[in-house]
Amino acid sequence: QVQLVESGGGLVQAGGSLRLSCIGSRRTTSYATMGWFRQAPGKEREIVAAISRSGGSTYYEDSVKGRFTISRDNAKNMVYLQMNSLKPEDTAVYFCAAARTVRLGTADHEYDYWGQGTQVTVSS
Secondary structure, eight states, rough: OOOEEEEOEEEEEETTEEEEEEEESOGGGGEEEEEEEEEOTTTTOOOEEEEEEOOOOOOEEEEGGGTTEEEEEEGGGGEEEEESSOGGGEEEEEEEESSSSSSSOGGGGGGGGOOOOOOEEEOO
């Protein structure tokens, strides 16, 4: 059973930063693509960012481009999401996800494994 565990969420003021971390129970090189999704209250879960196995390819949702950075350290089985210039609309539960496919998927069904999520709250 593959497990992904997120950490690093919390309460931050608008304009602040947080760094989310996700550790896998198996080598992250086993997952071709890793991603971060988020789900705000009353809204559907949406892709935030995705990264290829080597880290050479990334995808960002338009609203986070220039503010968020996804990275991975396969030697440590870790994936990170550095979030800067946070806005109240970034408030959501953030989920780490892993996919066996090479394509940088942007939809839920393209990912095979999920973490339990970590809450990020941005106050105005």
